[in-house]
Amino acid sequence: MILVTGGAGFIGANFVIDWLGAQDEPVVNLDKLTYAGNLETLASLQDDPRHIFVKGDIADGAQVSELLNRYRPRAVVNFAAESHVDRSISSPEDFIQTNIVGTFRLLEAVREYFGGLDAANKAAFRFLHVSTDEVYGSLRATEPAFTEGNAYQPNSPYSASKAASDHLVRAYHHTYGLPVLTTNCSNNYGPRHFPEKLIPLMIVNALAGKPLPVYGDGMQVRDWLYVGDHCSAIRRVLEAGRPGEVYNIGGWNEKPNIEIVNSVCSLLDELQPRPDGKPYREQISYVKDRPGHDRRYAIDASKIQRELGWVPAETFETGIRKTVQWYLANPGWVAHVQSGAYRSWIDSHYAVADAA
Ligand code: NAD
Ligand code: DAU
Numbered sequence: 314m315i316l317v318t319g320g321a322g323f324i325g326a327n328f329v330i331d332w333l334g335a336q337d338e339p340v341v342n343l344d345k346l347t348y349a350g351n352l353e354t355l356a357s358l359q360d361d362p363r364h365i366f367v368k369g370d371i372a373d374g375a376q377v378s379e380l381l382n383r384y385r386p387r388a389v390v391n392f393a394a395e396s397h398v399d400r401s402i403s404s405p406e407d408f409i410q411t412n413i414v415g416t417f418r419l420l421e422a423v424r425e426y427f428g429g430l431d432a433a434n435k436a437a438f439r440f441l442h443v444s445t446d447e448v449y450g451s452l453r454a455t456e457p458a459f460t461e462g463n464a465y466q467p468n469s470p471y472s473a474s475k476a477a478s479d480h481l482v483r484a485y486h487h488t489y490g491l492p493v494l495t496t497n498c499s500n501n502y503g504p505r506h507f508p509e510k511l512i513p514l515m516i517v518n519a520l521a522g523k524p525l526p527v528y529g530d531g532m533q534v535r536d537w538l539y540v541g542d543h544c545s546a547i548r549r550v551l552e553a554g555r556p557g558e559v560y561n562i563g564g565w566n567e568k569p570n571i572e573i574v575n576s577v578c579s580l581l582d583e584l585q586p587r588p589d590g591k592p593y594r595e596q597i598s599y600v601k602d603r604p605g606h607d608r609r610y611a612i613d614a615s616k617i618q619r620e621l622g623w624v625p626a627e628t629f630e631t632g633i634r635k636t637v638q639w640y641l642a643n644p645g646w647v648a649h650v651q652s653g654a655y656r657s658w659i660d661s662h663y664a665v666a667d668a669a
Contacts, residue, residue, distance in 0.1 A: 314339040315551075316386040318371050318419065319393030321350035323506045324443070328392065328544045329355065329364065335548075339363040341384045343377070345370045345411075349396065351655045353646060354505045372415035377422035388439040388551060389423055391416065394475065397509055398447075401471035402604055412474035413481075416442070420485045427491055441494045441551050442482040446536070446563065447472035448497060451607035458536070458611035461497070461559045468605050483557075492556035496547060499563040499612045503540030503632065504639035508650060511535075511570060512633075515577045516640045517647055519593045520585065525578075529602030531571030534609040538564035539632030542625035549623045560621070563612025566629045571597075576629075580637045 315332075319325040320342035329340050339362075344350045346368055358364040365384070369376045371393045381389075393415065395401065395408045423440055430438060449459040450466030465480075467473040485491040506513040515525050546562040554560060578593035587593060617623045627635070640647060649655040 314341060314384055314386050315388045315390060316341045316343065316380065316384065317390045317392065318343045319350075319391070320344055321346060321352050321355060321366075322392060322396070323349070323503075323510075324501055324540055324543060325392035326351070326354040326505055327503065327540045328390070328547060330357065331541060331544045332548070333358065333361065333363050337363060339365065341365045341367060341380060341386065343367050343369050343371065343380060344393065346656075347395070347407075348656075349507055351505075351507070351650065353649055353655045370411075370415065371419040372410065374418040374422045377419055378425065381422060381426040387434070387437055388441065389419075390441045390443065390547065390551065391419060392443045393419075394443075394478075395471070398469050398471045399509075399603060401469055401474070405470035405474075408470050408474040412471075413477045416478035417481055420481060420491070424485060424489055424491055435492075439492050439494055439551055439554075439556065440482070440485075441496065441547065441554075442479065443547065444479050444495055444497045445472065445475050446497050446499045446561070446610045446612050447607065448476040448479055449610075452609040452611055454534075454609065456609075458563070458613035459497075459561060460613045461561055461616055468607055472607075486557045494550050494554040494556065495559045496550055497559060497561050497612075498543050498546070499536035499538050499610060501538055501540045501543050503636050504643075505646075506540070506636075508647070512573065512577065512636065513640065515574050516581070516637060517651070519578065519581050519596055520640075523596065524598035525574055525593075525596045526598055526600040527571060527574055528600060529606060531574070531599065532569045533606060534567050534569050534611070535573075536563045536565070536567050536611045537573070537629055537632075538562065538566065538625060539627035539635070542627055542632075545626065546617060546623050549621050550617070553621050555620075560617045561612045561614055562617060562623075563614040564625050564627075564629070565612075565614065567609070567611050568629070576633055577637065580634060584637060585641055
């Protein structure tokens with residue numbers, strides 16, 4: 314089996330659902346269930362014996378060790394993190410605690426577990442750390458996309474904390490021989506995305522008749538990747554990546570924010586027109602910029618294509634259509650997130666294992 318951390322969040326939950334949809338290898342899913350963790354997202358797996366959910370913290374070394382010794386996973390995939398840049402600006406402390414201290418404690422527990430494996434299990438074991446393109450900093454309009462060789466220049470407390478975690482992961486390979494893999498991915502979008510991030514926020518606000526807040530001039534560029542493609546890349550790196558290596562993952566799909574917002578509005582105009590017949594883009598409202606806002610990210614994903622044969626399956630046009638359709642088809646999920654009811658859903662619907 315594999316141990317996934319942060320598997321009740323956006324990407325982790327998509328990863329667990331895709332994983333168990335494709336094969337029978339069980340998943341132990343360790344998640345602290347912060348505001349970003351949503352077990353309702355995993356409702357389809359609630360009676361599935363291949364999915365073992367454990368509420369807990371990657372920074373709790375004793376709990377992680379207990380889980381490793383009980384379930385003996387062949388791999389750990391670390392999604393658990395505080396992930397929202399705006400929250401890292403207003404309250405950075407949780408980012409330091411989970412992204413840096415948490416990753417350190419997780420690595421320590423995994424190092425001890427790895428040390429006790431026999432030669433064959435050591436050879437097969439992998440620790441895959443899921444990271445971000447934001448560690449490379451911001452690009453000027455004419456600069457080439459980030460490669461794995463770019464210097465780290467993180468600009469927000471979020472990206473600085475992820476950069477620190479990447480360095481720790483690298484050091485555990487170099488110093489202790491832990492077979493680590495690190496992936497640095499661009500902006501994800503898709504189903505089950507918490508509506509504090511750009512694309513889901515635009516969809517739910519548009520449908521609720523609320524303003525669509527675009528920071529600054531809306532010309533910041535991100536490289537958007539459909540979440541299912543990120544999950545397939547992680548599966549491929551886990552399967553065939555070389556220990557100690559870093560793989561950039563991206564969609565070859567750079568777009569300014571305002572273009573993304575306009576695409577969402579156009580799709581909603583087509584799929585669920587406003588009752589008054591006016592276009593959703595009338596709700597766009599330019600607001601104060603994010604402090605220290607990175608201007609442009611772009612990923613050069615040629616290494617993972619060349620070495621592991623991975624390419625994204627979705628174009629932006631197919632991925633964004635699927636995404637908008639998912640939100641339109643799941644108003645209950647959206648309503649529970651907006652009301653906060655998703656946080657009590659766990660008590661009424663899910664038997665949560667306790668590792669203690
Ligand atoms: P998310 O915020 O949606 O989910 C994070 C999950 O981690 C939540 O379920 C939360 O409860 C859990 N968690 C938080 N602190 C924890 C702790 N101390 N112990 C255990 N669980 C904890 O994040 P996401 O968007 O799904 O991102 C997942 C990972 O991918 C993160 O490491 C993030 O840095 C990285 N990443 C995200 C993107 C993106 O566009 N969302 C892009 C590249 C990389
Ligand atoms: O690049 C990968 C990163 O992408 C991940 O590591 C992060 O976890 C993930 O949150 C995301 O970070 P961003 O800051 O790029 O994502 P966000 O959706 O918050 O914002 C995308 C862009 O849209 C960014 O330029 C800020 C802008 N924005 C965002 C919000 C929430 C707006 O203009 N208005 C908004 O309301």
